[in-house]
Amino acid sequence: MTPPPSRKDSETMDAEVREKIHLEILKRTGAYHANDHILLPSGQHTTEYIEKTLVTTEPSFTEGLGAVIAKHFAPWPIDVVVSTGPGALILSHCVARAHPSRPTVLYGTKGVSGGKRRVTLPVEFHRLIQPGTKVLVVDLVSSGATVRLLTELVESLGGKIVGVGALWRRTKRSDVDGKTIFSLVSRDFPTYAPETCPLCAKGMPLNREFVKRRDERKPSTAQEDDE
Numbered sequence: 001m002t003p004p005p006s007r008k009d010s011e012t013m014d015a016e017v018r019e020k021i022h023l024e025i026l027k028r029t030g031a032y033h034a035n036d037h038i039l040l041p042s043g044q045h046t047t048e049y050i051e052k053t054l055v056t057t058e059p060s061f062t063e064g065l066g067a068v069i070a071k072h073f074a075p076w077p078i079d080v081v082v083s084t085g086p087g088a089l090i091l092s093h094c095v096a097r098a099h100p101s102r103p104t105v106l107y108g109t110k111g112v113s114g115g116k117r118r119v120t121l122p123v124e125f126h127r128l129i130q131p132g133t134k135v136l137v138v139d140l141v142s143s144g145a146t147v148r149l150l151t152e153l154v155e156s157l158g159g160k161i162v163g164v165g166a167l168w169r170r171t172k173r174s175d176v177d178g179k180t181i182f183s184l185v186s187r188d189f190p191t192y193a194p195e196t197c198p199l200c201a202k203g204m205p206l207n208r209e210f211v212k213r214r215d216e217r218k219p220s221t222a223q224e225d226d227e
């Protein structure tokens with residue numbers, strides 16, 4: 001008979017199973033593509049891709065995923081949920097709806113000025129973040145860059161960051177400046193320069209669909225994809 005797994009092992013296993021389930025949910029929205037040979041906007045090649053625009057198209061899935069994030073942060077009182085951008089607003093709403101503190105929901109807006117990425121909060125929201133306001137930041141697919149800018153902005157208004165929740169964390173680091181990112185999926189996929197791409201070497205056809213779609217979109221919405 002095999003001994004029962006230790007507590008640590010079963011926790012790790014649970015996390016892996018949960019991650020698989022969440023990945024499967026994202027696959028069903030059509031947002032997650034795997035086992036392909038994909039051209040990225042950066043010119044790099046990869047095997048996996050997530051289309052942010054599609055991740056919140058199934059209301060019941062979004063509600064379920066938002067509830068998981070809310071449950072994780074349930075022990076902490078939260079006054080405000082701030083979305084990193086309009087794209088993450090639907091998920092933010094679902095997180096706020098499921099959180100026992102019944103927080104309000106705000107969103108940041110992303111843009112580029114003077115060649116630098118910027119995140120701002122509509123001025124109407126500023127009075128809702130005051131010294132001591134407890135804030136949960138919510139992002140969809142995060143490499144941490146936008147989260148960092150938004151966190152700095154919230155703290156400059158006196159807000160206290162309780163944590164960061166995301167559907168998908170695309171970085172090995174599990175924290176941004178000491179704030180833990182709780183994500184349903186933590187997965188970064190390798191990207192290759194065309195010269196060293198193993199898929200090119202195998203002669204696999206290159207899928208240019210996502211770069212094409214991105215270029216067809218208005219520049220203002222394309223910025224949401226830049227992270």
Ligand SMILES: [Zn+2]
Nearest residue numbers: 045197199200
């Ligand atoms: Zn390639």
